[in-house]
Amino acid sequence: MKQILVATDFSQYEKRAFDRAVLLATEHRTALEVLHVITPASIDALCNFLPDSRQVVEEKLTNSVYAQLHYFIDRVESERPITILPRVKIAEVEDGILNSAESCDSDLIILGSHGEHFAHEMFVGTTAENVLVRGKRPILIVKRNASVPYSKIGVLVDFSERSDTAIRKACELSQNAMICLLHAFQIPNHEQLRKLGVTDEKIKHYRSEFYDQATKEIAKLSVERKDDLISRVVEMGYPPTMIQKWTEKLNFDLIVMGKHGERLSSVIRHAVHNSTCDIMIVE
Structure with missing residues:
Protein backbone atom coordinates (compact mmCIF):
# COMPACT_ATOMS: atom_id res chain seq x y z
CA MET A 1 0.00 0.00 0.00
CA LYS A 2 1.45 3.34 -1.09
CA GLN A 3 -1.36 5.90 -0.83
CA ILE A 4 -4.40 6.35 1.43
CA LEU A 5 -7.19 8.90 0.98
CA VAL A 6 -9.48 9.78 3.87
CA ALA A 7 -12.49 12.07 3.42
CA THR A 8 -13.53 14.30 6.30
CA ASP A 9 -16.29 16.77 7.07
CA PHE A 10 -14.79 17.51 10.52
CA SER A 11 -17.58 15.66 12.35
CA GLN A 12 -16.91 13.27 15.24
CA TYR A 13 -17.67 10.37 12.90
CA GLU A 14 -15.09 11.49 10.39
CA LYS A 15 -12.62 11.94 13.27
CA ARG A 16 -12.77 8.14 13.70
CA ALA A 17 -12.01 7.71 10.01
CA PHE A 18 -9.10 10.15 10.24
CA ASP A 19 -7.67 8.34 13.28
CA ARG A 20 -7.92 4.97 11.50
CA ALA A 21 -6.26 6.45 8.41
CA VAL A 22 -3.39 7.72 10.55
CA LEU A 23 -2.95 4.29 12.16
CA LEU A 24 -2.89 2.56 8.77
CA ALA A 25 -0.53 5.12 7.24
CA THR A 26 1.81 4.68 10.21
CA GLU A 27 1.62 0.88 10.02
CA HIS A 28 2.31 0.81 6.28
CA ARG A 29 4.60 3.87 6.20
CA THR A 30 2.54 5.23 3.37
CA ALA A 31 1.45 8.68 2.23
CA LEU A 32 -1.89 9.98 3.48
CA GLU A 33 -4.15 12.58 1.88
CA VAL A 34 -6.93 14.20 3.89
CA LEU A 35 -9.77 15.45 1.70
CA HIS A 36 -12.60 17.85 2.35
CA VAL A 37 -15.13 18.43 -0.42
CA ILE A 38 -16.92 21.77 -0.68
CA THR A 39 -20.17 21.40 -2.59
CA PRO A 40 -21.42 24.05 -5.03
CA ALA A 41 -24.65 24.14 -3.01
CA SER A 42 -22.79 25.17 0.15
CA ILE A 43 -21.10 27.99 -1.76
CA ASP A 44 -24.47 29.10 -3.15
CA ALA A 45 -25.88 29.21 0.38
CA LEU A 46 -23.02 31.40 1.61
CA CYS A 47 -23.32 33.72 -1.39
CA ASN A 48 -26.90 34.44 -0.32
CA PHE A 49 -25.64 35.87 2.98
CA LEU A 50 -22.33 37.48 2.02
CA PRO A 51 -21.76 40.60 -0.12
CA ASP A 52 -18.64 39.13 -1.76
CA SER A 53 -18.45 37.70 -5.27
CA ARG A 54 -18.69 33.94 -5.71
CA GLN A 55 -14.96 33.75 -6.44
CA VAL A 56 -14.12 35.55 -3.19
CA VAL A 57 -16.49 33.30 -1.22
CA GLU A 58 -14.84 30.22 -2.74
CA GLU A 59 -11.38 31.52 -1.82
CA LYS A 60 -12.39 32.38 1.75
CA LEU A 61 -14.09 29.03 2.28
CA THR A 62 -11.21 27.09 0.75
CA ASN A 63 -8.66 28.92 2.91
CA SER A 64 -10.76 28.26 6.00
CA VAL A 65 -10.96 24.55 5.22
CA TYR A 66 -7.22 24.33 4.58
CA ALA A 67 -6.62 25.95 7.97
CA GLN A 68 -8.81 23.32 9.65
CA LEU A 69 -7.05 20.51 7.81
CA HIS A 70 -3.63 21.82 8.79
CA TYR A 71 -4.74 21.92 12.42
CA PHE A 72 -5.41 18.16 12.31
CA ILE A 73 -2.32 17.42 10.24
CA ASP A 74 0.17 19.44 12.31
CA ARG A 75 -0.99 17.73 15.50
CA VAL A 76 -0.43 14.26 14.03
CA GLU A 77 2.81 14.95 12.14
CA SER A 78 4.42 16.17 15.36
CA GLU A 79 3.74 12.75 16.91
CA ARG A 80 4.10 10.29 14.02
CA PRO A 81 6.68 9.81 11.24
CA ILE A 82 4.23 10.11 8.36
CA THR A 83 3.52 12.64 5.63
CA ILE A 84 -0.03 13.98 5.43
CA LEU A 85 -1.21 16.17 2.58
CA PRO A 86 -4.36 18.33 2.69
CA ARG A 87 -6.68 18.39 -0.30
CA VAL A 88 -9.76 20.56 -0.89
CA LYS A 89 -12.09 20.00 -3.84
CA ILE A 90 -15.11 21.95 -5.01
CA ALA A 91 -17.50 19.32 -6.38
CA GLU A 92 -20.38 17.07 -5.48
CA VAL A 93 -19.11 15.00 -2.58
CA GLU A 94 -18.96 11.58 -4.24
CA ASP A 95 -17.36 13.08 -7.38
CA GLY A 96 -14.77 14.87 -5.27
CA ILE A 97 -13.90 11.69 -3.38
CA LEU A 98 -13.68 9.43 -6.42
CA ASN A 99 -11.83 11.94 -8.61
CA SER A 100 -9.33 12.65 -5.83
CA ALA A 101 -8.75 8.92 -5.36
CA GLU A 102 -8.01 8.63 -9.07
CA SER A 103 -5.72 11.64 -9.25
CA CYS A 104 -3.59 10.54 -6.29
CA ASP A 105 -3.84 6.85 -7.27
CA SER A 106 -5.11 5.91 -3.83
CA ASP A 107 -4.92 2.27 -2.75
CA LEU A 108 -7.65 2.79 -0.15
CA ILE A 109 -10.52 5.24 0.41
CA ILE A 110 -11.58 5.72 4.03
CA LEU A 111 -14.98 7.10 5.03
CA GLY A 112 -16.65 7.58 8.39
CA SER A 113 -19.98 6.06 9.36
CA HIS A 114 -22.50 8.60 10.57
CA GLY A 115 -24.00 6.45 13.29
CA GLU A 116 -27.77 6.22 13.29
CA HIS A 117 -28.06 8.64 10.37
CA PHE A 118 -25.63 6.72 8.18
CA ALA A 119 -28.07 3.84 7.69
CA HIS A 120 -30.68 6.25 6.34
CA GLU A 121 -28.16 7.89 4.03
CA MET A 122 -27.06 4.53 2.68
CA PHE A 123 -30.54 3.62 1.51
CA VAL A 124 -31.55 6.88 -0.11
CA GLY A 125 -28.60 6.84 -2.51
CA THR A 126 -26.49 9.64 -1.04
CA THR A 127 -22.75 10.03 -0.69
CA ALA A 128 -21.62 6.79 0.90
CA GLU A 129 -23.72 4.53 -1.30
CA ASN A 130 -22.70 6.38 -4.45
CA VAL A 131 -19.04 6.02 -3.53
CA LEU A 132 -19.51 2.32 -2.76
CA VAL A 133 -21.39 1.72 -6.00
CA ARG A 134 -19.12 3.71 -8.30
CA GLY A 135 -15.79 3.14 -6.59
CA LYS A 136 -13.29 0.71 -8.12
CA ARG A 137 -10.85 0.94 -5.22
CA PRO A 138 -11.13 -0.65 -1.76
CA ILE A 139 -13.36 1.42 0.52
CA LEU A 140 -13.10 1.24 4.30
CA ILE A 141 -16.08 2.42 6.34
CA VAL A 142 -15.02 3.21 9.90
CA LYS A 143 -17.63 2.69 12.60
CA ARG A 144 -15.52 2.33 15.73
CA ASN A 145 -13.06 4.57 17.49
CA ALA A 146 -9.56 3.79 16.25
CA SER A 147 -6.76 3.55 18.79
CA VAL A 148 -4.96 0.30 17.90
Missing part, protein backbone atom coordinates in the same frame (compact mmCIF):
# COMPACT_ATOMS: atom_id res chain seq x y z
CA PRO A 149 -4.26 -1.59 14.64
CA TYR A 150 -6.73 -4.24 13.49
CA SER A 151 -6.10 -7.55 15.25
CA LYS A 152 -8.91 -9.81 14.01
CA ILE A 153 -10.40 -9.58 10.52
CA GLY A 154 -13.31 -11.59 9.16
CA VAL A 155 -13.45 -12.15 5.40
CA LEU A 156 -16.78 -13.16 3.88
CA VAL A 157 -16.20 -15.69 1.07
CA ASP A 158 -18.46 -17.25 -1.56
CA PHE A 159 -15.71 -19.12 -3.49
CA SER A 160 -15.82 -16.72 -6.45
CA GLU A 161 -12.90 -14.62 -7.73
CA ARG A 162 -13.95 -11.77 -5.49
CA SER A 163 -13.31 -14.02 -2.47
CA ASP A 164 -9.63 -14.28 -3.47
CA THR A 165 -9.49 -10.51 -3.87
CA ALA A 166 -11.12 -9.92 -0.48
CA ILE A 167 -8.65 -12.28 1.22
CA ARG A 168 -5.66 -10.66 -0.47
CA LYS A 169 -6.79 -7.14 0.42
CA ALA A 170 -7.46 -8.14 4.04
CA CYS A 171 -3.93 -9.56 4.31
CA GLU A 172 -2.45 -6.43 2.73
CA LEU A 173 -4.38 -4.13 5.07
CA SER A 174 -2.99 -5.65 8.25
CA GLN A 175 0.24 -7.61 8.32
CA ASN A 176 -0.24 -9.14 11.77
CA ALA A 177 -4.00 -9.55 12.21
CA MET A 178 -5.67 -12.92 12.53
CA ILE A 179 -7.66 -13.70 9.36
CA CYS A 180 -10.88 -15.68 9.67
CA LEU A 181 -12.61 -16.87 6.49
CA LEU A 182 -16.40 -16.90 6.84
CA HIS A 183 -18.97 -18.72 4.73
CA ALA A 184 -22.71 -18.92 5.35
CA PHE A 185 -24.70 -21.41 3.28
CA GLN A 186 -28.41 -21.95 2.88
CA ILE A 187 -30.40 -24.98 1.75
CA PRO A 188 -32.49 -23.82 -1.24
CA ASN A 189 -36.22 -23.69 -0.49
CA HIS A 190 -35.63 -25.05 3.00
CA GLU A 191 -39.11 -24.26 4.31
CA GLN A 192 -40.75 -25.22 1.02
CA LEU A 193 -39.18 -28.68 1.26
CA ARG A 194 -40.89 -29.20 4.61
CA LYS A 195 -44.23 -28.08 3.21
CA LEU A 196 -43.84 -30.58 0.38
CA GLY A 197 -43.35 -33.40 2.84
CA VAL A 198 -39.58 -33.82 2.77
CA THR A 199 -38.60 -35.33 6.11
CA ASP A 200 -36.38 -33.56 8.61
CA GLU A 201 -33.95 -36.47 8.27
CA LYS A 202 -33.64 -35.84 4.53
CA ILE A 203 -33.22 -32.10 5.07
CA LYS A 204 -30.53 -32.86 7.66
CA HIS A 205 -28.78 -34.98 5.03
CA TYR A 206 -28.93 -32.10 2.52
CA ARG A 207 -27.52 -29.74 5.15
CA SER A 208 -24.66 -32.14 5.85
CA GLU A 209 -23.84 -32.35 2.13
CA PHE A 210 -23.85 -28.55 1.75
CA TYR A 211 -21.66 -28.20 4.86
CA ASP A 212 -19.16 -30.82 3.69
CA GLN A 213 -18.87 -29.23 0.25
CA ALA A 214 -18.42 -25.72 1.68
CA THR A 215 -15.81 -27.00 4.15
CA LYS A 216 -13.81 -28.52 1.28
CA GLU A 217 -14.04 -25.30 -0.75
CA ILE A 218 -13.04 -22.99 2.08
CA ALA A 219 -10.02 -25.19 2.85
CA LYS A 220 -8.76 -24.61 -0.70
CA LEU A 221 -8.62 -20.83 -0.30
CA SER A 222 -5.09 -19.52 0.08
CA VAL A 223 -4.25 -17.06 2.86
CA GLU A 224 -0.83 -15.42 3.20
CA ARG A 225 -0.58 -15.93 6.94
CA LYS A 226 1.04 -18.33 9.39
CA ASP A 227 -1.28 -21.22 10.19
CA ASP A 228 -1.84 -20.02 13.75
CA LEU A 229 -3.23 -16.74 12.37
CA ILE A 230 -5.79 -18.37 10.06
CA SER A 231 -9.18 -19.81 10.93
CA ARG A 232 -12.20 -20.88 8.89
CA VAL A 233 -15.88 -20.92 9.81
CA VAL A 234 -18.72 -22.56 7.87
CA GLU A 235 -22.29 -22.36 9.15
CA MET A 236 -25.79 -22.63 7.77
CA GLY A 237 -27.76 -19.42 7.98
CA TYR A 238 -28.87 -16.21 6.30
CA PRO A 239 -25.60 -14.36 5.50
CA PRO A 240 -26.54 -10.92 6.91
CA THR A 241 -27.71 -12.50 10.17
CA MET A 242 -24.58 -14.65 10.35
CA ILE A 243 -22.32 -11.62 9.88
CA GLN A 244 -23.87 -9.99 12.93
CA LYS A 245 -23.59 -13.21 14.92
CA TRP A 246 -19.95 -13.77 13.96
CA THR A 247 -18.99 -10.16 14.69
CA GLU A 248 -20.35 -10.41 18.22
CA LYS A 249 -19.23 -13.99 18.94
CA LEU A 250 -15.75 -13.80 17.39
CA ASN A 251 -15.09 -10.14 18.23
CA PHE A 252 -13.97 -8.91 14.81
CA ASP A 253 -12.47 -5.44 14.36
CA LEU A 254 -13.21 -5.51 10.65
CA ILE A 255 -15.29 -7.44 8.11
CA VAL A 256 -14.05 -7.54 4.49
CA MET A 257 -16.46 -8.26 1.64
CA GLY A 258 -16.22 -8.37 -2.14
CA LYS A 259 -18.62 -6.66 -4.53
CA HIS A 260 -19.31 -7.37 -8.17
CA GLY A 261 -19.35 -4.38 -10.50
CA GLU A 262 -21.57 -1.34 -9.94
CA ARG A 263 -24.01 -3.19 -7.74
CA LEU A 264 -24.40 -3.48 -3.99
CA SER A 265 -25.78 -6.83 -2.89
CA SER A 266 -28.35 -7.06 -0.11
CA VAL A 267 -25.64 -8.68 2.03
CA ILE A 268 -23.32 -5.68 1.63
CA ARG A 269 -26.13 -3.20 2.25
CA HIS A 270 -27.21 -5.07 5.36
CA ALA A 271 -23.64 -5.30 6.67
CA VAL A 272 -22.94 -1.60 6.13
CA HIS A 273 -26.27 -0.75 7.72
CA ASN A 274 -26.15 -3.05 10.75
CA SER A 275 -22.58 -4.09 11.46
CA THR A 276 -21.05 -2.81 14.68
CA CYS A 277 -17.49 -3.20 13.40
CA ASP A 278 -15.66 -1.56 10.50
CA ILE A 279 -16.46 -2.75 6.96
CA MET A 280 -14.18 -2.87 3.92
CA ILE A 281 -15.66 -3.38 0.46
CA VAL A 282 -13.38 -4.50 -2.37
CA GLU A 283 -13.95 -5.28 -6.04
Whole structure:
Protein backbone atom coordinates (compact mmCIF):
# COMPACT_ATOMS: atom_id res chain seq x y z
CA MET A 1 0.00 0.00 0.00
CA LYS A 2 1.45 3.34 -1.09
CA GLN A 3 -1.36 5.90 -0.83
CA ILE A 4 -4.40 6.35 1.43
CA LEU A 5 -7.19 8.90 0.98
CA VAL A 6 -9.48 9.78 3.87
CA ALA A 7 -12.49 12.07 3.42
CA THR A 8 -13.53 14.30 6.30
CA ASP A 9 -16.29 16.77 7.07
CA PHE A 10 -14.79 17.51 10.52
CA SER A 11 -17.58 15.66 12.35
CA GLN A 12 -16.91 13.27 15.24
CA TYR A 13 -17.67 10.37 12.90
CA GLU A 14 -15.09 11.49 10.39
CA LYS A 15 -12.62 11.94 13.27
CA ARG A 16 -12.77 8.14 13.70
CA ALA A 17 -12.01 7.71 10.01
CA PHE A 18 -9.10 10.15 10.24
CA ASP A 19 -7.67 8.34 13.28
CA ARG A 20 -7.92 4.97 11.50
CA ALA A 21 -6.26 6.45 8.41
CA VAL A 22 -3.39 7.72 10.55
CA LEU A 23 -2.95 4.29 12.16
CA LEU A 24 -2.89 2.56 8.77
CA ALA A 25 -0.53 5.12 7.24
CA THR A 26 1.81 4.68 10.21
CA GLU A 27 1.62 0.88 10.02
CA HIS A 28 2.31 0.81 6.28
CA ARG A 29 4.60 3.87 6.20
CA THR A 30 2.54 5.23 3.37
CA ALA A 31 1.45 8.68 2.23
CA LEU A 32 -1.89 9.98 3.48
CA GLU A 33 -4.15 12.58 1.88
CA VAL A 34 -6.93 14.20 3.89
CA LEU A 35 -9.77 15.45 1.70
CA HIS A 36 -12.60 17.85 2.35
CA VAL A 37 -15.13 18.43 -0.42
CA ILE A 38 -16.92 21.77 -0.68
CA THR A 39 -20.17 21.40 -2.59
CA PRO A 40 -21.42 24.05 -5.03
CA ALA A 41 -24.65 24.14 -3.01
CA SER A 42 -22.79 25.17 0.15
CA ILE A 43 -21.10 27.99 -1.76
CA ASP A 44 -24.47 29.10 -3.15
CA ALA A 45 -25.88 29.21 0.38
CA LEU A 46 -23.02 31.40 1.61
CA CYS A 47 -23.32 33.72 -1.39
CA ASN A 48 -26.90 34.44 -0.32
CA PHE A 49 -25.64 35.87 2.98
CA LEU A 50 -22.33 37.48 2.02
CA PRO A 51 -21.76 40.60 -0.12
CA ASP A 52 -18.64 39.13 -1.76
CA SER A 53 -18.45 37.70 -5.27
CA ARG A 54 -18.69 33.94 -5.71
CA GLN A 55 -14.96 33.75 -6.44
CA VAL A 56 -14.12 35.55 -3.19
CA VAL A 57 -16.49 33.30 -1.22
CA GLU A 58 -14.84 30.22 -2.74
CA GLU A 59 -11.38 31.52 -1.82
CA LYS A 60 -12.39 32.38 1.75
CA LEU A 61 -14.09 29.03 2.28
CA THR A 62 -11.21 27.09 0.75
CA ASN A 63 -8.66 28.92 2.91
CA SER A 64 -10.76 28.26 6.00
CA VAL A 65 -10.96 24.55 5.22
CA TYR A 66 -7.22 24.33 4.58
CA ALA A 67 -6.62 25.95 7.97
CA GLN A 68 -8.81 23.32 9.65
CA LEU A 69 -7.05 20.51 7.81
CA HIS A 70 -3.63 21.82 8.79
CA TYR A 71 -4.74 21.92 12.42
CA PHE A 72 -5.41 18.16 12.31
CA ILE A 73 -2.32 17.42 10.24
CA ASP A 74 0.17 19.44 12.31
CA ARG A 75 -0.99 17.73 15.50
CA VAL A 76 -0.43 14.26 14.03
CA GLU A 77 2.81 14.95 12.14
CA SER A 78 4.42 16.17 15.36
CA GLU A 79 3.74 12.75 16.91
CA ARG A 80 4.10 10.29 14.02
CA PRO A 81 6.68 9.81 11.24
CA ILE A 82 4.23 10.11 8.36
CA THR A 83 3.52 12.64 5.63
CA ILE A 84 -0.03 13.98 5.43
CA LEU A 85 -1.21 16.17 2.58
CA PRO A 86 -4.36 18.33 2.69
CA ARG A 87 -6.68 18.39 -0.30
CA VAL A 88 -9.76 20.56 -0.89
CA LYS A 89 -12.09 20.00 -3.84
CA ILE A 90 -15.11 21.95 -5.01
CA ALA A 91 -17.50 19.32 -6.38
CA GLU A 92 -20.38 17.07 -5.48
CA VAL A 93 -19.11 15.00 -2.58
CA GLU A 94 -18.96 11.58 -4.24
CA ASP A 95 -17.36 13.08 -7.38
CA GLY A 96 -14.77 14.87 -5.27
CA ILE A 97 -13.90 11.69 -3.38
CA LEU A 98 -13.68 9.43 -6.42
CA ASN A 99 -11.83 11.94 -8.61
CA SER A 100 -9.33 12.65 -5.83
CA ALA A 101 -8.75 8.92 -5.36
CA GLU A 102 -8.01 8.63 -9.07
CA SER A 103 -5.72 11.64 -9.25
CA CYS A 104 -3.59 10.54 -6.29
CA ASP A 105 -3.84 6.85 -7.27
CA SER A 106 -5.11 5.91 -3.83
CA ASP A 107 -4.92 2.27 -2.75
CA LEU A 108 -7.65 2.79 -0.15
CA ILE A 109 -10.52 5.24 0.41
CA ILE A 110 -11.58 5.72 4.03
CA LEU A 111 -14.98 7.10 5.03
CA GLY A 112 -16.65 7.58 8.39
CA SER A 113 -19.98 6.06 9.36
CA HIS A 114 -22.50 8.60 10.57
CA GLY A 115 -24.00 6.45 13.29
CA GLU A 116 -27.77 6.22 13.29
CA HIS A 117 -28.06 8.64 10.37
CA PHE A 118 -25.63 6.72 8.18
CA ALA A 119 -28.07 3.84 7.69
CA HIS A 120 -30.68 6.25 6.34
CA GLU A 121 -28.16 7.89 4.03
CA MET A 122 -27.06 4.53 2.68
CA PHE A 123 -30.54 3.62 1.51
CA VAL A 124 -31.55 6.88 -0.11
CA GLY A 125 -28.60 6.84 -2.51
CA THR A 126 -26.49 9.64 -1.04
CA THR A 127 -22.75 10.03 -0.69
CA ALA A 128 -21.62 6.79 0.90
CA GLU A 129 -23.72 4.53 -1.30
CA ASN A 130 -22.70 6.38 -4.45
CA VAL A 131 -19.04 6.02 -3.53
CA LEU A 132 -19.51 2.32 -2.76
CA VAL A 133 -21.39 1.72 -6.00
CA ARG A 134 -19.12 3.71 -8.30
CA GLY A 135 -15.79 3.14 -6.59
CA LYS A 136 -13.29 0.71 -8.12
CA ARG A 137 -10.85 0.94 -5.22
CA PRO A 138 -11.13 -0.65 -1.76
CA ILE A 139 -13.36 1.42 0.52
CA LEU A 140 -13.10 1.24 4.30
CA ILE A 141 -16.08 2.42 6.34
CA VAL A 142 -15.02 3.21 9.90
CA LYS A 143 -17.63 2.69 12.60
CA ARG A 144 -15.52 2.33 15.73
CA ASN A 145 -13.06 4.57 17.49
CA ALA A 146 -9.56 3.79 16.25
CA SER A 147 -6.76 3.55 18.79
CA VAL A 148 -4.96 0.30 17.90
CA PRO A 149 -4.26 -1.59 14.64
CA TYR A 150 -6.73 -4.24 13.49
CA SER A 151 -6.10 -7.55 15.25
CA LYS A 152 -8.91 -9.81 14.01
CA ILE A 153 -10.40 -9.58 10.52
CA GLY A 154 -13.31 -11.59 9.16
CA VAL A 155 -13.45 -12.15 5.40
CA LEU A 156 -16.78 -13.16 3.88
CA VAL A 157 -16.20 -15.69 1.07
CA ASP A 158 -18.46 -17.25 -1.56
CA PHE A 159 -15.71 -19.12 -3.49
CA SER A 160 -15.82 -16.72 -6.45
CA GLU A 161 -12.90 -14.62 -7.73
CA ARG A 162 -13.95 -11.77 -5.49
CA SER A 163 -13.31 -14.02 -2.47
CA ASP A 164 -9.63 -14.28 -3.47
CA THR A 165 -9.49 -10.51 -3.87
CA ALA A 166 -11.12 -9.92 -0.48
CA ILE A 167 -8.65 -12.28 1.22
CA ARG A 168 -5.66 -10.66 -0.47
CA LYS A 169 -6.79 -7.14 0.42
CA ALA A 170 -7.46 -8.14 4.04
CA CYS A 171 -3.93 -9.56 4.31
CA GLU A 172 -2.45 -6.43 2.73
CA LEU A 173 -4.38 -4.13 5.07
CA SER A 174 -2.99 -5.65 8.25
CA GLN A 175 0.24 -7.61 8.32
CA ASN A 176 -0.24 -9.14 11.77
CA ALA A 177 -4.00 -9.55 12.21
CA MET A 178 -5.67 -12.92 12.53
CA ILE A 179 -7.66 -13.70 9.36
CA CYS A 180 -10.88 -15.68 9.67
CA LEU A 181 -12.61 -16.87 6.49
CA LEU A 182 -16.40 -16.90 6.84
CA HIS A 183 -18.97 -18.72 4.73
CA ALA A 184 -22.71 -18.92 5.35
CA PHE A 185 -24.70 -21.41 3.28
CA GLN A 186 -28.41 -21.95 2.88
CA ILE A 187 -30.40 -24.98 1.75
CA PRO A 188 -32.49 -23.82 -1.24
CA ASN A 189 -36.22 -23.69 -0.49
CA HIS A 190 -35.63 -25.05 3.00
CA GLU A 191 -39.11 -24.26 4.31
CA GLN A 192 -40.75 -25.22 1.02
CA LEU A 193 -39.18 -28.68 1.26
CA ARG A 194 -40.89 -29.20 4.61
CA LYS A 195 -44.23 -28.08 3.21
CA LEU A 196 -43.84 -30.58 0.38
CA GLY A 197 -43.35 -33.40 2.84
CA VAL A 198 -39.58 -33.82 2.77
CA THR A 199 -38.60 -35.33 6.11
CA ASP A 200 -36.38 -33.56 8.61
CA GLU A 201 -33.95 -36.47 8.27
CA LYS A 202 -33.64 -35.84 4.53
CA ILE A 203 -33.22 -32.10 5.07
CA LYS A 204 -30.53 -32.86 7.66
CA HIS A 205 -28.78 -34.98 5.03
CA TYR A 206 -28.93 -32.10 2.52
CA ARG A 207 -27.52 -29.74 5.15
CA SER A 208 -24.66 -32.14 5.85
CA GLU A 209 -23.84 -32.35 2.13
CA PHE A 210 -23.85 -28.55 1.75
CA TYR A 211 -21.66 -28.20 4.86
CA ASP A 212 -19.16 -30.82 3.69
CA GLN A 213 -18.87 -29.23 0.25
CA ALA A 214 -18.42 -25.72 1.68
CA THR A 215 -15.81 -27.00 4.15
CA LYS A 216 -13.81 -28.52 1.28
CA GLU A 217 -14.04 -25.30 -0.75
CA ILE A 218 -13.04 -22.99 2.08
CA ALA A 219 -10.02 -25.19 2.85
CA LYS A 220 -8.76 -24.61 -0.70
CA LEU A 221 -8.62 -20.83 -0.30
CA SER A 222 -5.09 -19.52 0.08
CA VAL A 223 -4.25 -17.06 2.86
CA GLU A 224 -0.83 -15.42 3.20
CA ARG A 225 -0.58 -15.93 6.94
CA LYS A 226 1.04 -18.33 9.39
CA ASP A 227 -1.28 -21.22 10.19
CA ASP A 228 -1.84 -20.02 13.75
CA LEU A 229 -3.23 -16.74 12.37
CA ILE A 230 -5.79 -18.37 10.06
CA SER A 231 -9.18 -19.81 10.93
CA ARG A 232 -12.20 -20.88 8.89
CA VAL A 233 -15.88 -20.92 9.81
CA VAL A 234 -18.72 -22.56 7.87
CA GLU A 235 -22.29 -22.36 9.15
CA MET A 236 -25.79 -22.63 7.77
CA GLY A 237 -27.76 -19.42 7.98
CA TYR A 238 -28.87 -16.21 6.30
CA PRO A 239 -25.60 -14.36 5.50
CA PRO A 240 -26.54 -10.92 6.91
CA THR A 241 -27.71 -12.50 10.17
CA MET A 242 -24.58 -14.65 10.35
CA ILE A 243 -22.32 -11.62 9.88
CA GLN A 244 -23.87 -9.99 12.93
CA LYS A 245 -23.59 -13.21 14.92
CA TRP A 246 -19.95 -13.77 13.96
CA THR A 247 -18.99 -10.16 14.69
CA GLU A 248 -20.35 -10.41 18.22
CA LYS A 249 -19.23 -13.99 18.94
CA LEU A 250 -15.75 -13.80 17.39
CA ASN A 251 -15.09 -10.14 18.23
CA PHE A 252 -13.97 -8.91 14.81
CA ASP A 253 -12.47 -5.44 14.36
CA LEU A 254 -13.21 -5.51 10.65
CA ILE A 255 -15.29 -7.44 8.11
CA VAL A 256 -14.05 -7.54 4.49
CA MET A 257 -16.46 -8.26 1.64
CA GLY A 258 -16.22 -8.37 -2.14
CA LYS A 259 -18.62 -6.66 -4.53
CA HIS A 260 -19.31 -7.37 -8.17
CA GLY A 261 -19.35 -4.38 -10.50
CA GLU A 262 -21.57 -1.34 -9.94
CA ARG A 263 -24.01 -3.19 -7.74
CA LEU A 264 -24.40 -3.48 -3.99
CA SER A 265 -25.78 -6.83 -2.89
CA SER A 266 -28.35 -7.06 -0.11
CA VAL A 267 -25.64 -8.68 2.03
CA ILE A 268 -23.32 -5.68 1.63
CA ARG A 269 -26.13 -3.20 2.25
CA HIS A 270 -27.21 -5.07 5.36
CA ALA A 271 -23.64 -5.30 6.67
CA VAL A 272 -22.94 -1.60 6.13
CA HIS A 273 -26.27 -0.75 7.72
CA ASN A 274 -26.15 -3.05 10.75
CA SER A 275 -22.58 -4.09 11.46
CA THR A 276 -21.05 -2.81 14.68
CA CYS A 277 -17.49 -3.20 13.40
CA ASP A 278 -15.66 -1.56 10.50
CA ILE A 279 -16.46 -2.75 6.96
CA MET A 280 -14.18 -2.87 3.92
CA ILE A 281 -15.66 -3.38 0.46
CA VAL A 282 -13.38 -4.50 -2.37
CA GLU A 283 -13.95 -5.28 -6.04
